[in-house]
Amino acid sequence: MSQLHLLSPKGFRAAGVAAGIKKSGKPDVALLVADHDISAAAVFTTNQVVAAPVVVGRLHIQRGNLRAIVVNSGNANACTGKIGLRDARLMASLTASLLGCETTRVLPSSTGVIGHLLPMDKVGKGIKAAHANLGHSAEHALAFQNAISTTDAFLKQAATTLKIGKETITIAGVCKGAGMIGPRMKIADKQTSKQTGKQSSKQTGKHATMLAYVTTDALVGGAALRAMLTSAAEQSFNVSSVDDHTSTNDTLAVLASGASGVTIASDAFKKKFSAALDEVCLALAKQVVSDGEGATKVVVIRVTGAASDSDAQQIARQIGNSNLVKCAMHGNDPNWGRIVSAAGLGSARFVPEKSKLTLCGTVLYRGGSPVAFDAVKVSSDLKQKEVVVDLSCGLGKGQAVFYTCDLSKMYVTINADYTT
Amino acid sequence: MSQLHLLSPKGFRAAGVAAGIKKSGKPDVALLVADHDISAAAVFTTNQVVAAPVVVGRLHIQRGNLRAIVVNSGNANACTGKIGLRDARLMASLTASLLGCETTRVLPSSTGVIGHLLPMDKVGKGIKAAHANLGHSAEHALAFQNAISTTDAFLKQAATTLKIGKETITIAGVCKGAGMIGPRMKIADKQTSKQTGKQSSKQTGKHATMLAYVTTDALVGGAALRAMLTSAAEQSFNVSSVDDHTSTNDTLAVLASGASGVTIASDAFKKKFSAALDEVCLALAKQVVSDGEGATKVVVIRVTGAASDSDAQQIARQIGNSNLVKCAMHGNDPNWGRIVSAAGLGSARFVPEKSKLTLCGTVLYRGGSPVAFDAVKVSSDLKQKEVVVDLSCGLGKGQAVFYTCDLSKMYVTINADYTT
Numbered sequence: 001m002s003q004l005h006l007l008s009p010k011g012f013r014a015a016g017v018a019a020g021i022k023k024s025g026k027p028d029v030a031l032l033v034a035d036h037d038i039s040a041a042a043v044f045t046t047n048q049v050v051a052a053p054v055v056v057g058r059l060h061i062q063r064g065n066l067r068a069i070v071v072n073s074g075n076a077n078a079c080t081g082k083i084g085l086r087d088a089r090l091m092a093s094l095t096a097s098l099l100g101c102e103t104t105r106v107l108p109s110s111t112g113v114i115g116h117l118l119p120m121d122k123v124g125k126g127i128k129a130a131h132a133n134l135g136h137s138a139e140h141a142l143a144f145q146n147a148i149s150t151t152d153a154f155l156k157q158a159a160t161t162l163k164i165g166k167e168t169i170t171i172a173g174v175c176k177g178a179g180m181i182g183p184r185m186k187i188a189d190k191q192t193s194k195q196t197g198k199q200s201s202k203q204t205g206k207h208a209t210m211l212a213y214v215t216t217d218a219l220v221g222g223a224a225l226r227a228m229l230t231s232a233a234e235q236s237f238n239v240s241s242v243d244d245h246t247s248t249n250d251t252l253a254v255l256a257s258g259a260s261g262v263t264i265a266s267d268a269f270k271k272k273f274s275a276a277l278d279e280v281c282l283a284l285a286k287q288v289v290s291d292g293e294g295a296t297k298v299v300v301i302r303v304t305g306a307a308s309d310s311d312a313q314q315i316a317r318q319i320g321n322s323n324l325v326k327c328a329m330h331g332n333d334p335n336w337g338r339i340v341s342a343a344g345l346g347s348a349r350f351v352p353e354k355s356k357l358t359l360c361g362t363v364l365y366r367g368g369s370p371v372a373f374d375a376v377k378v379s380s381d382l383k384q385k386e387v388v389v390d391l392s393c394g395l396g397k398g399q400a401v402f403y404t405c406d407l408s409k410m411y412v413t414i415n416a417d418y419t420t
Numbered sequence: 421m422s423q424l425h426l427l428s429p430k431g432f433r434a435a436g437v438a439a440g441i442k443k444s445g446k447p448d449v450a451l452l453v454a455d456h457d458i459s460a461a462a463v464f465t466t467n468q469v470v471a472a473p474v475v476v477g478r479l480h481i482q483r484g485n486l487r488a489i490v491v492n493s494g495n496a497n498a499c500t501g502k503i504g505l506r507d508a509r510l511m512a513s514l515t516a517s518l519l520g521c522e523t524t525r526v527l528p529s530s531t532g533v534i535g536h537l538l539p540m541d542k543v544g545k546g547i548k549a550a551h552a553n554l555g556h557s558a559e560h561a562l563a564f565q566n567a568i569s570t571t572d573a574f575l576k577q578a579a580t581t582l583k584i585g586k587e588t589i590t591i592a593g594v595c596k597g598a599g600m601i602g603p604r605m606k607i608a609d610k611q612t613s614k615q616t617g618k619q620s621s622k623q624t625g626k627h628a629t630m631l632a633y634v635t636t637d638a639l640v641g642g643a644a645l646r647a648m649l650t651s652a653a654e655q656s657f658n659v660s661s662v663d664d665h666t667s668t669n670d671t672l673a674v675l676a677s678g679a680s681g682v683t684i685a686s687d688a689f690k691k692k693f694s695a696a697l698d699e700v701c702l703a704l705a706k707q708v709v710s711d712g713e714g715a716t717k718v719v720v721i722r723v724t725g726a727a728s729d730s731d732a733q734q735i736a737r738q739i740g741n742s743n744l745v746k747c748a749m750h751g752n753d754p755n756w757g758r759i760v761s762a763a764g765l766g767s768a769r770f771v772p773e774k775s776k777l778t779l780c781g782t783v784l785y786r787g788g789s790p791v792a793f794d795a796v797k798v799s800s801d802l803k804q805k806e807v808v809v810d811l812s813c814g815l816g817k818g819q820a821v822f823y824t825c826d827l828s829k830m831y832v833t834i835n836a837d838y839t840t
Contacts (some may be wrong), residue, residue: 026739046765047764047765048763048764048769048770048771048772049760049761049763049764049765049770050764051774078757078761079757079760079772079785079787079788079789079790081788086586089515095529107728113757114757114761115756115757115790142728179744180744180758180761182765184765193535243742243743243744245559245743245744245758245761245762245765246761246765247761248757248761248764268453287440294673322663322665323663323664323665323743323827323831323835324599324663324665324835327831327832327835327836328835329838330832330836331469331835331837333836336535337498337499337533337534337535338600338665339467339666340469340499341467341534341600341665341666341667341668344467344468344470344668345466345467345468345602345604345665345666349468350468350469351468352468352499355654365499368499368501369501370499370535378702380466406836407743407832407836408832408836409829409832409833409836411743411747411832412750412827412828412832413753413829413830414828415743415744415747415748416747416750416751416753416826416828416829417751
């Protein structure tokens with residue numbers, strides 16, 4: 001498992017090069033290429049302020065197959081108007097011409113600062129250099145990862161294999177992201193695909209986003225792939241947050257090469273594949289949360305027994321997005337009053353008398369009454385890298401999980417202590 | 421104007437004493453008493469986790485008149501179950517017996533830590549001492565203010581006079597609050613008044629809430645007072661936030677003594693009185709935001725031209741509650757990408773191409789395109805104590821204002837660097 005990487009599934013090549021978009025000189029143009037046009041699906045940000053590559057990508061993915069993904073980091077190509085749209089299309093067409101495929105078979109992505117025009121001369125040279133460097137190895141996968149990163153403190157990847165009948169297929173994924181993380185991604189419908197994203201250039205500050213790419217060597221039909229990707233996103237990235245600020249560029253794409261010769265057609269196989277895809281996406285989403293700006297731990301909020309799943313999700317979000325709760329988690333403070341009051345502050349039904357709150361396995365509050373507990377022990381338990389807040393509502397069968405991180409002074413340092 | 425205080429409107433006395441609830445020995449029991457039963461209205465937190473005094477207060481205010489308000493600070497009497505409810509009722513009945521009125525004519529309030537039982541011996545002695553110290557002077561008003569305060573860095577008050585025909589009436593108010601501020605207050609309906617708030621004792625960490633009391637010497641009928649208070653709350657406290665975490669104890673009450681002999685009956689007088697009440701409540705709410713934990717400035721977010729008022733409010737809230745925006749404001753960073761992307765991240769309609777963003781009077785973004793601006797000047801303008809974010813949406817006539825503060829490392833220090 002541990003040796004698996006983005007290119008472990010057969011049928012893909014990748015590359016990452018430094019094209020000079022980042023002032024640091026670090027890698028900033030990446031290509032992920034399939035051997036031929038293959039089945040693909042993607043979900044994109046639902047922010048109404050949407051970057052040019054997302055506008056273009058939503059159109060290109062419509063027919064459900066792709067040859068390649070082209071990514072630049074260091075510049076989000078967001079709020080860049082018609083020129084930005086032209087540039088995003090140009091990234092796709094340059095890649096397509098090198099690969100000999102249609103432009104609409106290339107999905108462009110960008111991440112970096114908002115409001116700057118892409119230096120297309122550099123991007124173009126970068127795409128050519130990346131194309132010349134394409135390869136199958138772990139090093140090529142690593143080069144791709146490096147080139148899509150921005151403020152990431154570490155590279156994020158996850159992979160799994162599964163038996164489909166007698167055959168083994170592989171699902172692997174990589175992602176980037178640390179701040180402006182509150183993804184709410186959906187399959188593009190006709191409405192959003194028509195969005196033109198007329199915006200144009202000027203500077204703004206540092207900006208992060210969430211980009212994730214998943215490869216598999218299974219053969220999966222477009223409709224099934226879209227449905228499974230939507231489901232995976234709903235259980236991973238879409239229930240994760242660093243600052244709950246949905247970015248302009250968030251993208252999660254999956255490409256199914258079919259190179260294993262295994263087709264995911266039966267319901268049983270779909271179920272198995274879907275579960276594995278969920279697992280990979282969740283592992284990636286948790287890595288993003290764990291690398292959240294200033295974060296020192298992942299906070300997993302499980303809500304059960306709510307009146308509905310939607311109520312459970314709302315309650316979990318309220319807890320996970322409370323700065324008071326996030327600060328308490330940072331300070332290893334078992335301050336259950338903040339958690340319980342966060343649970344009750346919205347429209348989702350919550351009855352304190354029926355609830356039970358468990359923090360790191362210790363019950364703190366039950367039936368509307370506090371429970372005596374060893375504060376020193378719980379505070380010590382809160383020092384773990386992953387802590388679990390478990391709230392049982394006693395109202396029904398609704399349940400949800402939400403993933404967030406703590407809020408530290410470093411978050412403020414990163415986001416306040418510099419000037420555009 | 422500047423000499424006006426809570427007891428400037430005739431017909432009220434107040435007191436504040438140190439009863440030993442706070443370990444610091446600072447004042448912690450306060451009384452505000454009318455000369456007789458008078459017209460009153462109150463709005464309370466809509467958090468479903470509700471403190472005992474709010475449960476009791478919602479019942480007592482039902483008939484629209486009050487004799488007194490009794491407040492303790494240093495202990496929220498929240499999550500304190502049946503004993504807490506008994507204690508909240510006891511605070512009211514002790515006060516009532518000293519005043520010779522019905523228990524239901526006394527509104528109790530508490531603020532402080534969640535999950536501790538009130539030391540009722542101390543509270544009782546404090547109420548008696550406060551009763552013995554009641555008076556009309558500015559010093560008595562000040563003593564009341566001191567005794568309702570918790571983590572407040574400064575005392576908060578506002579007042580105004582207005583001509584009603586040939587007479588002058590006065591409206592004055594005080595409030596407290598610094599953290600766990602995201603009020604969503606409403607008049608208690610029959611549903612919420614029945615809520616029993618069965619919760620009980622145990623410790624949790626520091627906790628703040630928003631308590632505000634307004635006095636006037638005008639005579640205003642209960643129904644009109646309720647309507648005007650609701651409207652005032654909607655335009656002030658309910659559109660303000662420090663951390664958008666709705667507390668368990670939030671209360672805003674208004675008492676109309678009628679001691680001026682002036683009755684607010686005609687529509688014209690109601691309109692005038694209502695505007696003055698709005699003004700006082702807004703001045704109080706802005707002081708709470710300005711005293712927000714770790715805050716260095718007030719950020720006023722004006723949204724105009726939205727598809728509806730409700731859309732405008734949602735957009736303003738999204739901007740005002742974005743940690744990325746709040747950090748940028750703290751760092752005096754004209755990072756418009758964060759503001760614009762926050763505007764678009766929810767369900768309220770937002771079309772970047774039709775919008776215009778103005779920060780401290782400088783246009784940064786218009787028609788979907790960035791506007792060249794003097795970043796040094798805008799950054800310098802952002803150093804003011806109050807900064808205005810003005811977003812015009814170009815979609816309709818919907819408008820809203822939201823008041824928040826910046827997010828600093830001090831907020832994290834206050835809320836993470838101590839242990840329960």
